[in-house]
Amino acid sequence: MKFDMDYIAHNNKLTESNPYFKLFLTVFLLILTLALDNLYFDVFIFIAMSVVILAIAGINYKSYIKFLLIPMAFLVITCLFLVFFFGSGKVIYETGIFGIVVTTDSLHYGVYTFMRVLGCLPCLGFLALTTPIAKILHCLATLKIPKIVIEIALLMYNTIFIFLNEIDTMQKAQETRLGYHSYTNSFKSLGALTSTIFLRSLDKSETLQNSLDSRGYNGELPLYKPKKGVINHVRG
Amino acid sequence: MHIMEGYLPLQWCIIWFVISIIVVAYGIYQVKKIVDETPESKALIAVSGAFMFVLSSLKLPSVTGSCSHPCGNGLGAALFGPAVTAVLATIVLLFQAILLAHGGLTTLGANIFSMGIVGPLIGWIVYKALTKGNISSTIAIFFAAFLGDLLTYVATSFQLALAFPSPSFGSALTKFLVIFAVTQVPLAIGEGILTVIIWDRLKAYKPKLLAKLNVLAPNEA
Numbered sequence: 001m002k003f004d005m006d007y008i009a010h011n012n013k014l015t016e017s018n019p020y021f022k023l024f025l026t027v028f029l030l031i032l033t034l035a036l037d038n039l040y041f042d043v044f045i046f047i048a049m050s051v052v053i054l055a056i057a058g059i060n061y062k063s064y065i066k067f068l069l070i071p072m073a074f075l076v077i078t079c080l081f082l083v084f085f086f087g088s089g090k091v092i093y094e095t096g097i098f099g100i101v102v103t104t105d106s107l108h109y110g111v112y113t114f115m116r117v118l119g120c121l122p123c124l125g126f127l128a129l130t131t132p133i134a135k136i137l138h139c140l141a142t143l144k145i146p147k148i149v150i151e152i153a154l155l156m157y158n159t160i161f162i163f164l165n166e167i168d169t170m171q172k173a174q175e176t177r178l179g180y181h182s183y184t185n186s187f188k189s190l191g192a193l194t195s196t197i198f199l200r201s202l203d204k205s206e207t208l209q210n211s212l213d214s215r216g217y218n219g220e221l222p223l224y225k226p227k228k229g230v231i232n233h234v235r236g
Numbered sequence: 237m238h239i240m241e242g243y244l245p246l247q248w249c250i251i252w253f254v255i256s257i258i259v260v261a262y263g264i265y266q267v268k269k270i271v272d273e274t275p276e277s278k279a280l281i282a283v284s285g286a287f288m289f290v291l292s293s294l295k296l297p298s299v300t301g302s303c304s305h306p307c308g309n310g311l312g313a314a315l316f317g318p319a320v321t322a323v324l325a326t327i328v329l330l331f332q333a334i335l336l337a338h339g340g341l342t343t344l345g346a347n348i349f350s351m352g353i354v355g356p357l358i359g360w361i362v363y364k365a366l367t368k369g370n371i372s373s374t375i376a377i378f379f380a381a382f383l384g385d386l387l388t389y390v391a392t393s394f395q396l397a398l399a400f401p402s403p404s405f406g407s408a409l410t411k412f413l414v415i416f417a418v419t420q421v422p423l424a425i426g427e428g429i430l431t432v433i434i435w436d437r438l439k440a441y442k443p444k445l446l447a448k449l450n451v452l453a454p455n456e457a
Contacts, residue, residue: 030342034246088403120242128334153327155282163290191433205279
């Protein structure tokens with residue numbers, strides 16, 4: 001699951017399109033959605049961005065639903081919570097349990113928050129699903145974000161994948177030995193797992209740092225940006 | 237759980253962004269200083285950040301069935317201080333938003349404030365106070381990780397209560413605290429234990445680095 005979004009970001013029809021445009025469009029639409037706070041606009045932006053993601057970027061609808069599903073589950077729970085436990089004002093519905101009521105105020109909060117998040121999620125999805133992290137970081141670097149931050153972010157991005165690979169291997173090994181059979185066992189296994197990964201990645205990161213340094217790394221990873229014609233030529 | 241994309245109204249997004257940017261800018265300055273002094277600690281900084289990221293996507297064996305997760309900010313705070321951890325948390329939260337759809341871009345400022353500023357700051361103060369009092373760094377790191385995690389969720393509750401002060405700020409705060417902070421207590425203890433295990437190994441394998449970063453208790457160094 002963790003690899004999915006990164007893989008999709010590298011393999012869709014919009015991967016090669018201008019990352020600055022995608023970044024600015026996302027930020028602009030997010031701010032617009034929040035500023036307007038209009039229910040109809042929220043629905044409009046949800047539909048519009050979903051169409052862009054599914055039809056123009058050509059992303060599999062199953063992956064898109066998967067992307068929406070986890071935040072949606074949280075959203076429904078928190079909004080129900082807002083509706084039933086918050087607000088004051090006129091009571092419009094009584095559940096009859098412990099005096100829990102729905103008021104005009106709380107309904108307003110719940111509905112508006114729900115729709116706002118509904119509008120914002122596909123905007124985030126547009127950026128997350130069509131733009132690889134390296135390109136976003138490159139954008140940020142040209143937008144005067146300090147070099148050291150970008151450098152650490154790139155190293156971190158690399159380390160995350162080392163971590164995930166190691167976790168996968170180790171967790172399978174632990175599971176085949178009933179490492180997660182009981183509560184105490186799973187705690188012991190998780191402790192062993194995390195500390196081993198931490199140390200191993202430390203070693204790998206140091207190796208990486210040394211290899212970069214020995215090749216004259218000065219905090220900048222030069223990025224090759226092929227012209228569009230070149231790619232078409234190679235592909236065609 | 238981070239505050240998700242679009243959950244906060246615009247004015248609160250801006251307020252938290254402004255507060256966070258000031259602290260993060262100071263953190264970047266600190267990172268530069270550390271890396272200039274000890275170039276090999278760059279790898280350690282990056283690994284701590286990646287560790288924060290991976291911890292938040294791992295599921296701790298939870299008794300309450302709560303949807304929360306560990307934050308991993310106590311370790312970073314103890315190693316590098318709260319300002320650097322704020323920078324790490326910024327990158328982690330950006331990655332989480334883009335790679336996992338966890339958190340969001342508009343709520344980034346608010347999430348940095350809770351996970352990158354309040355939690356690590358408290359964790360760091362506790363860690364420094366305990367090690368100054370010659371208490372073993374292993375015990376100190378437990379409380380740093382425990383409180384760092386817990387206070388993150390307390391801060392989140394504050395932020396949500398400020399954004400939804402209904403019927404009043406106080407009652408909203410109580411409700412959010414019950415949901416986020418109380419369910420987080422067992423997870424915070426879990427994270428504390430986990431960090432202690434990692435800390436012990438770090439002490440056994442990388443004692444020189446820890447001594448260089450000057451984080452051990454005076455009697456251990």
